[in-house]
Amino acid sequence: MKLSVDRITKQYKNKIAVDRISFDLTEGVTGLLGANGAGKTTLMRMMSGILTPTGGEISADGIPVQSENYRALLGYLPQDFGYYPEFTAKEFLEYFSALKGIDRKRAKEKTKELLELVGLYDVAGKKIKTFSGGMKQRVGIAQALLNDPRILILDEPTAGLDPKERVRFRTLIEELGKNSIVLLSTHIVSDIEHIADRIIMMKDGALVWQGRQSDVEGDLEEFYLKRYE
Amino acid sequence: MMDRELKNRLADAFHAPEPEKKESFIKNLRPREIGIPEMIITQIPYIRFPIWLFSLLTAAVAMGGAVLGMEDTEFLITVLMPFNAAIAVFEAHRSRRYGMSELEMATRFSLRSVVFARLVILGIVSGIVLATASPVIAASFGRSTLLTAIRILIPYLITMMISLIIERSSLGRTHGYASFVIAGASLALMTWVYNCAPVILAGYEEFISVWGLPAMIILLAMTFAEQWKTVKNVEAFA
């Protein structure tokens, strides 16, 4: 599958958040690097079909981004998210299963499978409000995987995870990248250092570099910092 | 290029005998996906209990009051219904209050369907309350069922419309309880009219007996328009 981002722009009254960015993604893991405020979240929101671009187009194999068919392919994890206070982890996932059009029987199976995958099976019946930040993030990741997405967009997914959770997460992402298009954003280079095949770097709304990680000479972190000067 | 006729002839020539095991194979292969009506039904259990309770209460007041012959019954119901409207609008925006909007937006059905489902469900519930209360009240007090229903419905619709408009604005976003303020204002206004301005009340009833039906239809259309705008607007990102 090819996810194509074509001259995408988002302009607000007094600021251009994303400035004519173009790139194509296929199966594998792509890291989106940039400081806070670089426009990563805005770009990812547009790629998830939840924010209308001011200009440009995004589509996956010709399916336009703001369509039900596109969303059916998509798994999205925003930087911040809430939950209804009465929800347990299990209920949260079942709620989203319904919104993703998954019927009840399969929803129950998928929920169980994903809770096991993210290591939350034994707290499935506990309320999310009792969870730590890392546990809540893991619920979010599970939610993004409910519909076996072909496109996975993750905005700062490792924030709040402890080192052990981070490692587990990296392994999961590597696995997912084998069959899906994964785009994950971070401002922490080490998160994607070993798992991203491709890197895209943003600064002040513009694309400053894109390419394969193997094209980067030397240390990724140094390369990234240099680009930022 | 091929003309329609030749295409049809080709289709006939290539026609294959019916496959035999299609249905069972597909059923097993693909988990069934759900459609919009079913999606709306799945939203029902997520509407919280106190809301059902309030609707039940409203209906109970109507029944009880009518059976006991309490004169103020119609007034009470007319005053309670706008709160049902406020609750419906308040509940419709629940996603926004708990930071679930972004996640819901990115799903196949999307936040729009959730808001739509909530408005539909609670609209139907209010409709049921109205449909049970009006005949009972009308019968007890020897009045027309239709006109009673319309008299009760109109303040409900006006409250709902104004609440929907305010909730969409930035004022509504910051102060989540706007719709209850509207319902409260409606309560205050109606109480004053009922107790201190019987002339206005009589005028209202007169108006309804002549223009009730067209007024109701117009207000229904306007309310649906506001609901439609609300559903469409949820996608606008702050």
Added chain:
Amino acid sequence: MDLEKAYDKIYRYAYFRVKNVTVAEDITQETFLRFFGKSGTFHENDMKYLYTIARNLCIDEYRRLKPDELPEEENEAETAVSFPEEIIIVRDALERLADEEREILLLRYVNEEPVGTICRALGISRFALNRKIKNAEEELKKNLKEDE
């Protein structure tokens, strides 16, 4: 696109390669099973992959039979009422085309697949495909004229 429609298309394609309902259905189901694996998601753009798999399975089926054996043709009298002369004429005209031309007409005009999908399924370029479509059409029309 729903799964049922896709099934019909692949089945129709397989049937006209192997001329046997049971074998065609087996190939159809095997195609879907191979394609899906774990995930249940299916989208319109996947048709090209389905055709590629089905095509290979049909070729495998030919190879499986002894080289001098034709695919077991079904006794048409069992499966259908007598065909109107109309259809017989068209079928005869089709028989006189090359295998690939028949295949292309089926995919393009009966299954109504877009050119991109057919290119992928047959492994040829757009240019070559357009040429072949044109040739197939012309041949067919020529054959029909002769018969009428």
